[in-house]
Amino acid sequence: MSQSTADIADLIARTALRDRAAFRDLYQRTSAKLFGVTLRILRDRAEAEEALQEVYVKIWQRADRYAVGGYSPISWLVAVARNHALDTLRARRPVAEDIDVAMEVADIAPDPEEAAVGSGERARIDACLAELEGDKAEAVRGAYLDGFSYDELAARHNVPLNTMRTWLRRSLLKLRECLTA
């Protein structure tokens, strides 16, 4: 674990103990990264700023759950920001019924096998994405990094919606096979 990773893990742990100074420090060290996340997904400065505020409220409230998921500390913070931004996007899109768009699934502790997967091996995603055809790897990245929906992906890649769905679903299974090989 690098020095800065250890520092951030420590700041999250102290935030969980209701240490306000540690929380402020955590904000100073990580807010640029998380603003990068909310801005990239929401594509609107005012909304991204509003989201960032909500994200740090959640981080304060949930810091005690950090260790559970097996994330690196910065990835845990990114996940809080990304999930919040995606909830905001989903709420924007038309829905048929009244549902809880902010429904969240808590992190689940990885099993020993998954926990033993080192960060180097996790970086295998690059190699596995490279095994997909270029367009398809781009679509997976677009969904993860930009929060693109199937509609948006279909429009960007100039294919009918159903084609995009079929494509991407097949690609996800291939990707899974490579990642867990």
Next chain:
Amino acid sequence: MSVEGEQSGSGDGDRVLVAEFALGLLDASEHEQVGRRIVVEPTLGRELTMWRLRLSALDREFVEVPAPAGVLGRVEARLFPPSAATTPAGFWNSLRLWRGLAAAGLALAVIAFGVNLAPRAPLTGPELVAALEAEGSNVKLIAFYDQTAGTIRIAALSGDAVPNKDFELWAIEGKNAPISMGVISVNAKANVNMPATVKQGFGAGTVLAVTLEQKGGSPTGAPQGPIVAAGAATAI
């Protein structure tokens, strides 16, 4: 939406669904449905953890952008209000209202009661009592939680009825909104049935409060009048 049919089996169908869930590709109602399944199906939970962790290697591609000034200040203002009250602020503000009323000359006559808490069937859990009172008010009550019967026995120590007004009893658990337990009389003993919502979370620390409301109790389901007595349940 049906992934099954296009794929070789429902195992693959579920794997794709969890991958779509992790990427955020599902629309709101699908996202909710799949989320509910993941919570109760451990296989899907493990699958989600795998995707979350593997995909998180892409996080380094999010480019840092300095956050606008003022966000931290607003976060802190929300999380650490100057006088952090443990109960809903609006509710306790009505205490001031009550003091105002009291100062205006609404005096309640004192009626003393002997409270007999002695002969009781043995209980399994700790016994809970609350003494209810408030500064500026003469209304004083003792509440005793009868676990066996699922009721709260109220004995008024002092206070008197107010013309055209009723006293209403509330339970406040943690930061939740007060839950009404109905209108009570302050000059008689009473057994109050506890709504299931109250019984569920009732324990040491639950606050019982009495407010002065219009005849028949608050029409909105939330306290409107001043608090005349309040106290937290304590184990004895």
